[in-house]
Amino acid sequence: MFKEVKSHKNGARAGQLANRVTPVNTPFFMPVATRGAVKILEPTEVAATGAQALLENTYHLHLAPGEKLVKKLGGLHKFSVWDGPILTDSGGFQVFSLAHARKITEEGVVFSDPASGRKVHLTPEKSMQIQYDLGSDIIMAFDDLTGLDPAKQKVREEEAVERTHRWLLRSIAEFKKLTAKTPRAKRPLLFGIAQGGLDKKLRQNSVEFVQSTEVDGLAIGGLSVGEGTTQMHDMLEFLSTLYDPAKVRYLMGVGEPNNLRFAIEHGVDMFDCVLPTRNGRHGTVWIDGDKRLNLKTEKMAADQGPIDKTCDCYTCKTGYSRALLRHLFKAGDPLAGKLASIHNLRYLQRICETYR
Amino acid sequence: MFKEVKSHKNGARAGQLANRVTPVNTPFFMPVATRGAVKILEPTEVAATGAQALLENTYHLHLAPGEKLVKKLGGLHKFSVWDGPILTDSGGFQVFSLAHARKITEEGVVFSDPASGRKVHLTPEKSMQIQYDLGSDIIMAFDDLTGLDPAKQKVREEEAVERTHRWLLRSIAEFKKLTAKTPRAKRPLLFGIAQGGLDKKLRQNSVEFVQSTEVDGLAIGGLSVGEGTTQMHDMLEFLSTLYDPAKVRYLMGVGEPNNLRFAIEHGVDMFDCVLPTRNGRHGTVWIDGDKRLNLKTEKMAADQGPIDKTCDCYTCKTGYSRALLRHLFKAGDPLAGKLASIHNLRYLQRICETYR
Numbered sequence: 001m002f003k004e005v006k007s008h009k010n011g012a013r014a015g016q017l018a019n020r021v022t023p024v025n026t027p028f029f030m031p032v033a034t035r036g037a038v039k040i041l042e043p044t045e046v047a048a049t050g051a052q053a054l055l056e057n058t059y060h061l062h063l064a065p066g067e068k069l070v071k072k073l074g075g076l077h078k079f080s081v082w083d084g085p086i087l088t089d090s091g092g093f094q095v096f097s098l099a100h101a102r103k104i105t106e107e108g109v110v111f112s113d114p115a116s117g118r119k120v121h122l123t124p125e126k127s128m129q130i131q132y133d134l135g136s137d138i139i140m141a142f143d144d145l146t147g148l149d150p151a152k153q154k155v156r157e158e159e160a161v162e163r164t165h166r167w168l169l170r171s172i173a174e175f176k177k178l179t180a181k182t183p184r185a186k187r188p189l190l191f192g193i194a195q196g197g198l199d200k201k202l203r204q205n206s207v208e209f210v211q212s213t214e215v216d217g218l219a220i221g222g223l224s225v226g227e228g229t230t231q232m233h234d235m236l237e238f239l240s241t242l243y244d245p246a247k248v249r250y251l252m253g254v255g256e257p258n259n260l261r262f263a264i265e266h267g268v269d270m271f272d273c274v275l276p277t278r279n280g281r282h283g284t285v286w287i288d289g290d291k292r293l294n295l296k297t298e299k300m301a302a303d304q305g306p307i308d309k310t311c312d313c314y315t316c317k318t319g320y321s322r323a324l325l326r327h328l329f330k331a332g333d334p335l336a337g338k339l340a341s342i343h344n345l346r347y348l349q350r351i352c353e354t355y356r
Numbered sequence: 357m358f359k360e361v362k363s364h365k366n367g368a369r370a371g372q373l374a375n376r377v378t379p380v381n382t383p384f385f386m387p388v389a390t391r392g393a394v395k396i397l398e399p400t401e402v403a404a405t406g407a408q409a410l411l412e413n414t415y416h417l418h419l420a421p422g423e424k425l426v427k428k429l430g431g432l433h434k435f436s437v438w439d440g441p442i443l444t445d446s447g448g449f450q451v452f453s454l455a456h457a458r459k460i461t462e463e464g465v466v467f468s469d470p471a472s473g474r475k476v477h478l479t480p481e482k483s484m485q486i487q488y489d490l491g492s493d494i495i496m497a498f499d500d501l502t503g504l505d506p507a508k509q510k511v512r513e514e515e516a517v518e519r520t521h522r523w524l525l526r527s528i529a530e531f532k533k534l535t536a537k538t539p540r541a542k543r544p545l546l547f548g549i550a551q552g553g554l555d556k557k558l559r560q561n562s563v564e565f566v567q568s569t570e571v572d573g574l575a576i577g578g579l580s581v582g583e584g585t586t587q588m589h590d591m592l593e594f595l596s597t598l599y600d601p602a603k604v605r606y607l608m609g610v611g612e613p614n615n616l617r618f619a620i621e622h623g624v625d626m627f628d629c630v631l632p633t634r635n636g637r638h639g640t641v642w643i644d645g646d647k648r649l650n651l652k653t654e655k656m657a658a659d660q661g662p663i664d665k666t667c668d669c670y671t672c673k674t675g676y677s678r679a680l681l682r683h684l685f686k687a688g689d690p691l692a693g694k695l696a697s698i699h700n701l702r703y704l705q706r707i708c709e710t711y712r
Contacts, residue, residue, distance in 0.1 A: 035687045036680070040396070042691065044674075065657065065683050073660055073679055081675050301421065304429055319437050323429055324392070327421050331391045334690035335398065 001189055001216045002026075002248040002269070011240065011265045014356045017217075017248050019137050020186050021077075021085045022052070026248065026269035027355050029260070029348045030055040030087060031277060035064070036080040038277055038345075040338040043082040048314055049342055050349030053085040053138075055272040058130055059094030063113050063120070067133035075135025087138035087272070088131045090171075090193070091122050093221070093253070096145050104144065106163070124170035132178045136188055141171035141215070143193040145222045157197045164195045164221075165209050172213060191217035191250060198231055200238050207242045217248040220268075224253045233262050240266035257290040257351060264355050271352075276344030281337035283329045286347045287311075295340060300326035313346035315339040357545055357572045358382075358604040358625070367596065367621045370712045373573075373604050375493050376542055377433075377441045378408070382604065382625035383711050385616070385704045386411040386443060387633060391420070392436040394633055394701075396694040399438040404670055405698055406705030409441040409494075411628040414486055415450030419469050419476070423489035431491025443494035443628070444487045446527075446549070447478050449577070449609070452501050460500065462519070480526035488534045492544055497527035497571070499549040501578045513553045517562050520551045528569060547573035547606060554587055556594055563598045573604040573626075580609045580629075589618050596622035613646040613707060620711050627708075632700030637693035639685045642703045643667075651696060656682035669702035671695040 007013040015026045031038045031046050033054045038046050046054070056076060061067065073079045076086050095102055095109050102111035108123030127142035144163040146156045172190065179187045192210035196202030210218050220239065223232050236251075243249055248269045254260065255273020263271070279285070283296040287308040295307070303322035307315060320339055328336035363369040371382045387394045387402050389410045394402050402410070412432060417423065429435045432442050451458055451465050458467035464479030483498035500519040502512045528546065535543045548566035552558035566574050576595065579588050592607075599605055604625045610616065611629020619627070635641070639652040643664040651663070659678035663671060676695055684692035 035683070035689065037684060037689055037691055040690045040694075042674075064686060065679070069658060069679075072658060073677070079677070079680055081680070302425060302428060318398075321429070321435070323421070323425075324435055324437070327391070328393060330420060333391065333393055334396050334694075335393055338396075338690075 011267060012355045019085050019189055021137050024052045024085055025356055027264045027352045028052050028270055029352050030272040031345055032272055032274045035060050040334050049345040054082055055087050058088045058091040061134055062130050067130045071133045085137040088134055088136035090127045090140040090142040092143045092145060124167040125174040128171055128174040138189045141168045141192045143221055145195055157199055161195045161202050161206050168192045189216040191215055191219045193219040193221040195222045197222055198227060204242060211244045211247060217250055219250040219252055221252050236263050236266045243267050257286060260351055276348055277341045280341030280344045285340050285343050295325045296329045307343050313343045315343045367623055368711045375441050375545055377493050380408045380441060381712055383620045383708045384408050384626060385708050386628040387701055388628055388630045391416050396690050397697060405701040410438055411443045414444045414447040417490055418486050423486045427489045441493040444490055444492035446483045446496040446498040448499045448501060480523040481530040484527055484530040494545045497524045497548045499577055501551055513555055517551050517558050521565050524548045545572040547571055547575045549575040549577040551578045553578055554583060560598060567600045567603060573606055575606040575608055577608050592619050592622045599623050613642060616707050632704055633697040636697035636700045641696050641699050651681050652685045663699050669699045671699045
């Protein structure tokens with residue numbers, strides 16, 4: 001489903017990812033619409049930043065409003081008023097980061113929803129069914145990922161990689177069952193996730209395993225979970241020698257501008273991250289040179305300029321001043337977080353556009 | 357500055373209020389941009405509901421960011437990215453409703469800012485200076501208003517009306533001083549406020565006094581502060597016999613659709629109210645027939661329809677379903693409150709348009 005259009009000397013490549021909705025030009029960054037919407041932003045505003053596809057969270061949407069209701073309402077596109085492609089994650093990362101009292105077995109994961117206390121079961125099959133019911137266009141295989149606890153790391157990491165592979169095969173089998181009667185052009189894509197933490201042998205094993213299956217794309221999971229920049233870049237450099245040119249490569253959860261650039265220059269095509277919107281809501285924005293600026297400081301109070309004079313985002317172009325944004329942040333008006341989110345999203349889209 | 361264009365059999369009239377920015381067609385409703393912005397909404401979104409003018413709050417803007425800073429930044433229009441006319445209230449109502457430890461003397465009011473504990477003095481002269489520095493297009497005279505405490509009511513009400521009149525004369529004098537060198541076409545308008553609670557004799561006295569001065573408009577203050585609908589309507593009916601046809605009439609703080617209609621049919625031209633936006637942020641919307649609908653209820657969960665099929669607002673036209681709005685309210689996404697605010701603002705603008 002992926003077609004390379006051109007490759008640059010610096011290691012980056014530009015291409016196109018076909019899917020059942022609209023082809024997406026790579027490299028691209030997906031804003032995170034956790035519960036069906038990018039917080040405070042309308043879908044049209046998200047699209048205006050240059051976003052071609054959204055990531056929505058299986059874990060959150062399963063808990064509320066639930067995939068059965070979303071399906072009844074016509075699927076995620078209709079529900080969240082978004083025409084472009086939607087990728088759903090597998091739920092695995094949220095189980096790891098949010099769920100209470102989770103128990104991982106070969107069958108899958110059982111955990112308590114922190115909000116309701118309700119017991120939830122998630123297995124590779126269940127994850128496929130949920131994502132399919134939601135109406136996702138890019139479905140992620142259910143994976144097992146570890147944290148960076150160095151004590152438990154080594155053994156747990158091996159176990160996690162092997163389980164991720166077994167779960168990938170179960171994900172593929174369930175996906176095939178669900179889509180058996182769907183013509184190829186109407187079928188969602190399925191991506192597999194390579195794990196292996198910071199262990200190169202495990203990583204190589206995992207990337208090669210995932211690429212040997214029938215998945216449409218290779219995702220790199222388990223990075224950007226607390227390791228240092230050098231460690232991440234070292235791993236990305238190593239991985240870049242292993243990629244199958246025919247498969248699209250998706251680095252999950254990465255959104256720092258310098259990491260985005262480094263990954264693109266090492267053959268990565270796709271990204272998602274909450275950073276631009278979460279930082280934006282808290283008043284932190286990127287300005288030219290990947291510098292961070294805190295809009296809430298006293299220094300902004302009388303600054304009539306836009307967030308960044310060199311920026312072409314809606315917020316900077318419309319005449320919203322740093323002074324007004326600071327005032328609105330101080331006043332607790334969510335409009336400030338929205339306008340800063342738009343700026344940050346555009347910042348990352350512009351990086352992708354430059355490479356395309 | 358006001359020109360009546362036509363009057364209807366039902367008592368309503370349509371006209372135009374000239375001002376230094378853009379003429380406003382009456383009757384009209386002003387959304388409340390307390391701190392320089394209508395919460396969560398961009399100025400363009402506010403304008404798209406049909407709003408021609410905004411009300412901004414002197415009390416809040418004086419406390420933060422302060423009129424001196426707003427002036428330095430080019431005034432409220434530039435600061436809040438709004439081209440249309442801006443009316444600022446006098447601060448009197450907020451002193452009455454928000455301030456702690458307030459003390460009223462003939463000179464003015466001293467109170468503590470609940471947020472900072474800072475002591476603030478407000479006098480007719482000070483209120484004029486603040487509004488002038490903010491860059492307001494319609495300045496309200498500083499008034500003294502009472503609550504509805506029946507025990508203190510009578511004596512206090514008389515005192516408040518008389519003081520309001522003396523403060524009006526001081527407001528006019530200060531306004532003249534401030535604008536002495538400004539050509540007439542560039543001068544803001546000044547409105548006086550009639551008080552008198554539910555006492556018809558006091559009200560008549562007050563309306564006649566305000567209309568006898570040089571103010572550009574007559575505002576009715578001290579209604580919609582807790583009295584019943586019948587009492588309010590009875591007073592509006594009484595007042596409608598006293599109006600000077602040459603002066604625009606502004607009923608402060610009224611925004612319930614039935615009250616808006618009743619007031620328009622009894623000669624009122626202007627309104628402001630936080631109700632459409634405050635209710636919207638809490639999930640309550642008006643639907644056809646002035647009925648209230650709570651978007652947060654279980655009944656909305658699977659409702660694919662818009663808030664109101666008969667509505668022409670942006671939210672209803674764009675395809676946002678009751679189900680999505682309920683989901684976003686439950687998820688705590690401010691986008692829901694924004695979209696409901698837009699709907700409610702449009703609801704009131706449509707009423708005004710019908711009468712125009």
